[in-house]
Each structure stands twice: as structure tokens, then as C-alpha cells.
Amino acid sequence: MSPESAAIQHxxxxxxxxxxxxxxxxxxxxxxxxxxxxxxxxxxxxxxxxAETQPADDLVGGWASFVPGFDATQHLAGPVxxxxxxxxxxxxxxxTATHCLGEAxxxxxxxxxxxxxxSAAGWKITHLTLETAFQDGDLDLPQQxxxxxxx
Numbered sequence: 001m002s003p004e005s006a007a008i009q010h011x012x013x014x015x016x017x018x019x020x021x022x023x024x025x026x027x028x029x030x031x032x033x034x035x036x037x038x039x040x041x042x043x044x045x046x047x048x049x050x051a052e053t054q055p056a057d058d059l060v061g062g063w064a065s066f067v068p069g070f071d072a073t074q075h076l077a078g079p080v081x082x083x084x085x086x087x088x089x090x091x092x093x094x095x096t097a098t099h100c101l102g103e104a105x106x107x108x109x110x111x112x113x114x115x116x117x118x119s120a121a122g123w124k125i126t127h128l129t130l131e132t133a134f135q136d137g138d139l140d141l142p143q144q145x146x147x148x149x150x151x
Contacts, residue, residue, distance in 0.1 A: 005084075008123075012089050012116055013080035015123045020075035020095075028064045032056060036117060036124040045132040046108060069149030070141075072100045077112070089116040089123060095130070099141055101148070106141035109134045 001009070019034035035056035042051035067073060078094030091114045099106040108130075115127035 008084055008089070009080075009082055012082040012084070012091055012123050015116065015125065016080045016091060016093060016112070016114060017077050019125065020077055023063065023067060024073050024075055026064075026068060028060055031063065032060045033121070034125055035059065036119070036126045039125060040127045042127075042129040045110070046130055046135075051129075066146055066149055069145030069147070070099045070101050074098045082116075087117065089118075090114070091116060099145065101138075101141050101145055104141055104144075105137040106139065107134075107136040108132060109136075 015034050019031055022028075022030035022034070037056055038053060039056045039059055040051055040053040041059060043049075044051060075095060075097045080091050080093040082089045082091035084090075091112075093112050094110075095112050096107065096109045099108075110133040111131045113127075113129040113131060114125055116123045116125050118124075
């Protein structure tokens with residue numbers, strides 16, 4: 001791998017993993033900084049429905065109003081593997097997300113498939129797809145967290 005390609009791989013990995021760390025830290029400004037202005041998210045393998053394209057501000061705002069309903073979250077990502085052509089990158093990583101509310105846990109495992117584009121501020125996520133492999137624990141926890149966050 002050339003030094004330039006290694007630097008791009010590192011930058012892409014930093015964007016992806018940094019976004020996940022920022023979610024757990026409830027650092028919504030840093031989460032938003034990882035995304036392009038418009039983003040397509042696909043969580044159909046977990047929740048059903050359809051993929052959604054929306055302003056990144058709306059996506060992050062939705063997460064910011066839901067995630068604090070949990071006492072804690074931890075998103076662990078495996079190595080981020082990316083291919084890029086300079087204008088677009090396709091990346092993948094294994095993901096395990098643990099969501100805690102009291103003693104209860106909801107764990108989601110699978111892979112993220114992402115598309116990113118370069119900008120003056122670094123690589124930005126334009127597409128985020130969760131490929132769910134499993135769920136474990138209390139599957140009612142997301143609803144409980146949403147109700148708690150709404151209060």
C-alpha cells in the first residue's frame with residue numbers, strides 16, 4: 001500500500017470510528033462533523049421500513065433525542081477496510097453496539113457498509129447501512145429508551 005493510500009485509509013477509519021465514539025460520548029457536534037450535508041441511512045435489516053435520505057442535521061438530531069434515553073451505549077467497531085478512487089470510498093467494518101438501561105442490555109451485532117466522499121474538512125459519510133447479524137438481550141429496550149428520552 002502506498003503512503004498516500006495508507007493515509008487515506010487512516011483518514012477514512014478515523015471518520016468512521018470517531019463518529020461511533022462521539023455517539024457514545026453524546027458529542028453531537030462531532031457526530032455531525034463525520035457526515036456530509038445529506039446522508040442516506042439504511043437500518044432496514046434491524047427495524048424494517050425503508051432506507052432514508054435526509055439532511056445530516058436531521059439524522060443527528062434524531063439520534064440526539066433518542067440515544068440519551070439509554071444510560072450508556074458502546075459501539076465497538078472492528079477494523080475499517082476501505083477502497084477508494086479519490087472521489088468516493090467504500091468502507092466496511094464489523095460492529096457490536098451495546099445499549100444499557102439499568103441492568104438491561106440490548107446488543108446489536110453485524111457490519112456497517114459505508115460510502116464516503118472527500119471534503120476540505122476530511123472524509124464525510126454519505127451512506128451508512130447496517131447489515132444486522134444478530135440481536136441479543138432485551139429487545140424492548142429501544143422503546144423504553146425512546147419513552148424515557150421523550151420525558
